[in-house]
Amino acid sequence: MDTQDDAELDYLQSGPASTSGRSDAEQLKSALMNEKAAPEILQFETDLVNRIEATMDYQDEQIEMLKENDDQKLLVEIFMSELSRIRYLLRAYLRVRLQKCERHVMHILDNADIAARLSEREAQYARDFFVLFGSHMKAAAANHMPEAFSSLVRQAAAHPAKDMVPAPDLDRHVFARVLEDRGNVTVDEEGNVAEFNRGDLFVIRYRAVQQLVAEGAVELV
Structure with missing residues (x-):
């Protein structure tokens, strides 16, 4: 060769x-x-x-x-x-x-910042899926219920919050490997900190490293 x-x-x-x-x-x-x-x-x-x-x-x-x-x-x-x-x-x-x-199609499309994470093809797929999913759910159940309870996003029309939209659990624990030295990082709502050095491995709530993952300073394993 x-x-x-x-x-x-x-x-x-x-x-x-x-x-x-x-x-x-x-x-x-x-x-x-x-x-x-x-x-x-x-x-x-x-x-x-x-x-x-x-x-x-x-x-x-x-x-x-x-x-x-x-x-x-x-x-x-x-x-x-x-x-x-x-x-x-x-x-x-x-x-x-x-x-x-x-x-999480309804959660994604309902939040412009999250929807912006999709590629153009993914965004189109999500919109098409939502239309089909919504049509199916209305035909199968929602149209047969009282109007006050026929919403796909609220348990009752009187509820101000969209309490039937499934959202990801950001407090779920993940394995995270540090790729860049970041010093002390706040890891919970109480203000506790941990030192993040390159090569360190943590079992930690996803929310605590969410931004670091987005920045490429931490990867999940």
Whole structure:
């Protein structure tokens, strides 16, 4: 295998390094782990997903070119195996997010800041799902109840709060690994603090590290 082939293989396996020193593949794996562990839907990783999709398209082209050379069969198998791994991670990431859209669709669409975390395709999916879900629930139950109790978001029309909108439990405990030194961090409503140093691992309420996860200073495991 010549030097050019070695370089192409290294590029596929690790991806271009980011300013954090982590490859796109490593960042995607971390994004998937965060999304799985976080009770709420997180900000969609637009730039990362775009880069990975572009890289996969490029590598698909390279594989088709290499297939024309019988001497490159082993390299083609390695390329295809690595592409399959990246595709699996990407699909898993997108699937977890769509499951969250379905689980908390009313909560997401009712909050502009949270809805802004969705990609354009996710936002359209959430709106379409809400319409279908609402139509089904009205036909199955709400339309057969007294008008004062037919709302999909309130137990009774007289209630001011939308007390039937499922929301994520931000006080759920998670495993969190510190990626950046942050010194003393307030971890509860009583004002207790803990020192966050790179490499530390905590079992902690998600709410306490919510902002740090969004900033990339903490990852969930």
